[in-house]
Amino acid sequence: MLLALKLKLFKLFFNPVFLSCVFSWFFAQFIKTIINLCLRRIHSIGELFEYLVWQTGGFPSSHTALVTSLCTSVAFRNGIESDIFMLSACLMMITIRDALGVRRANGIHAKTINQMGKELSEKNIIKYKPIKEVLGHKPMEVVVGALLGFFIGLAFSTL
Template sequence: MDEVMTAADATSATASTSTSFTASTASIQANLALTSAFVACAVAQFLKLFTSWYKDRRWDTKRMVDSGGMPSSHSATVTALTVAVALDQGTGGAAFALALVLALVVMYDATGVRLHAGRQAELLNQIVCELPPEHPLSTVRPLRDSLGHTPVQVVAGAILGCIVAYLMRAA
């Protein structure tokens, strides 16, 4: 048996899909943890523009999309996520445990592996610069050396994440 879709059926299906999408969008906007994490990341990346100006006395808009620098946007993001989950659902559930472990791993990685990888990149870039022009590696593009964060940058990002989550909760 072939079913025939009438115009009324199509209109009803479209209205149902539209309502479902609107409800889905509203639930994402109401998700404190998700919006706090995204806002904290955006604010941290924006602040890098000013902290890099303070340090270098020049405006570098590229800093708003680069990794590394003050404050750590990774730390701000995962801390805002963790604090928002704690405020919204409490600290006794699996969601808080997941968010906390994720935050600790990200912040440890930022001050450990990524920081040291950036320092190694600095040294390798210096070595390549000192090579004679005829050396095959003398024309290699420099490695990115702004990868990780100092502990102060991570703590600043974590404080920012806490502030954003509390402010988002109050809003």
């Protein structure tokens, strides 16, 4: 029983679809981290780790890279007429729409609310604690993430 579980986990970690998803996400995060290091936005090891593993927003979109890689890999393995491809394509469309629209709009709103709160706080009208500004993506960040994901998915599917 335990041996069968280990074998299934081993197969998962060598599945080309899984590997393309993980690699595309990590590579996009790595590029984002290098860019922020060059722009001197990272000031500590903690911030470096946060950018490398967790930071959202920025160039390129790691979410878009991951779902595009998933969609590309599934298309090569199962064909574009398969149900699993349709599911991955829908997931890709939802993720990209969210990155460009909802998350971006929320970030803009949070920034405006924080600015208003800061001004009211400076005038001693209210005490204001800033809310988190969730970063969405600009269209170019999403396009580059999609291209990155497509080419990584293509590489893992054909090699």
